[in-house]
Amino acid sequence: MKKIAVIGSINMDMTVQTQRHPKVGETVAGHHLSYIPGGKGANQAVAAARLGGDVTMFGCVGDDIFSGRLIDNLAKNNVDTRHIRSVSKTSCGIAMITVAQKDNTIIVIAGANQYVSREYISQEKENILQADIILLQNEIPFETVAYAADMAWKHGKTVIYNPAPFLPVPQNFMNKITYVTPNEHEAALLYGEDQSIEQMLEKSKGKAIITLGDQGAAAWINARSVFIPPRPANVTDTTGAGDTFNGALACGLSQGQTLEEALRFANTAASLSTEKMGAQTGMPDRAAVARWMPAHAPKI
Template sequence: MKNVTVVGSLAIDNIISTGVIPNSGETVFGTSFDTAFGGKGANQTVALGRLGARPFMVGAVGNDSNGKAIIENLKKNQINLDFVGTVPQATGTAHIILYDDDNRIIVVPSANNEVTLDNLKDDFWSLLKDSELVILQNEIPQVTNEAIINYCYEHHVNVLLNPAPARKISEELIEKITYLTPNEHELSILFPHLTREAALAKYPQKLVVTLGSKGVYFHDGKHEILVPAFKVKPTDTTGAGDTFNGAFAYAILKHLDLKNAIKFGNLAASISVQGFGAQGGMPTLEKMKESEFYEKTWHFE
């Protein structure tokens, strides 16, 4: 497997569990508070690392205890950290409310806003050029993502963009992306004038729409296809989408067709939601092989 590079966010998640969502001006009691490692970039990199991909992570942390803890965690997950920098700003955080088997998240980017073109190392572009797949999300500056997508397109490097949090991008840029993986809310912002069916038909083999417990839709060029999710009782859905994206990318790198790559991603996500925290339940390949739903024909070593 050639290099896989993830350019994105690193963060500490602050997680509150509650049985009541407060109204404006209201104070309610939570049932628990925890911290965990997060950031969409880091999550997707760890998902790849757990499966054995040995990815490169590109991003920034602050010179604080949170940043140091994130670096140690990434080392434990076999992530290449040559392109993770330390900046004066605080390390990024996400503030997560768990309620009724679902989550609400507020992200404070902080150091992640410093993943700018001026701050990238000189040999960063060579890293991209030598990569088989580059993975992006929307928790770093848009101008950085756009420059990376344009560079990869010019040098025939595949790009996966997970457009979360949602923000509009140009049709010209979408054409240069290999795989686009929004959820249903993000899809409505990307394509406000198109139905899901119309958007999928417009971008066959590119647009992959995740619908949580319902499954994942894509279009094979002839038909719209739903790849069902695996039914499990979730403990914490935080990071399920990131686990899906990391595992989906791993399967693509292993040359599975799109439908099987989505199925592999769905299985990884179904395992992840049975753990706690964005990264807590992310499975290893060995853990996935223990599942009754693992396809023996995948032949992953």
């Protein structure tokens, strides 16, 4: 089994449930508040580890009341936390999430995540390069993401880049990515809003894996658009579904699955994750995904 390194954010998610999302200037009543470990990087690490991946997390926490809990939670989920750096006089990253009407809105405060720097990656280079698959996102400084991608590319690693939150990136960066995993909105920003899914996939030269929410996912494989059908879900909370997909994709590839198999595996895991509250708390284990796999073969 290949090793996975996740370089990214570690947050505490403050999740409030309410009947509907407030309009600008409006106050609505919430009926439940939860503190749930999150952050796109940590979420993807937990998703991959819970599914059986060999995962090491690289990132930063602050020195506030959340730091110990965040690291302990990763360790409890079998993620190697030895290389997480603690930054003094700094708060941990925070995500403020409102859940209503089977969807969510999120505001992220970077906190210690802004200290995931080039210098930190350089110092951890030997440890990072022990992994075969490098998983990246945009909740740490992009300068760091680009530096890590370049380092991984030079050493022949598989680089999975989740372009969220979205920001424009140079083409020379994209040339070093093995797979990019935008949702449909992010794909339109990357490849053009006038493009169909099939045109986006072809334009990406096989790099793009587009997640389509309750429509499943799509990729360009063997010169064809392959659409992975969704698993029917009784949706409770979509928070973390994309992170589950990315972690599961990395896990599947690390365990020798073909790209089609890994996509089916990831799509099923993401669907299952929407049936529980919270990002990490909703992530399934391998047994749960395996029970659904036979019925969800790829459609071309």
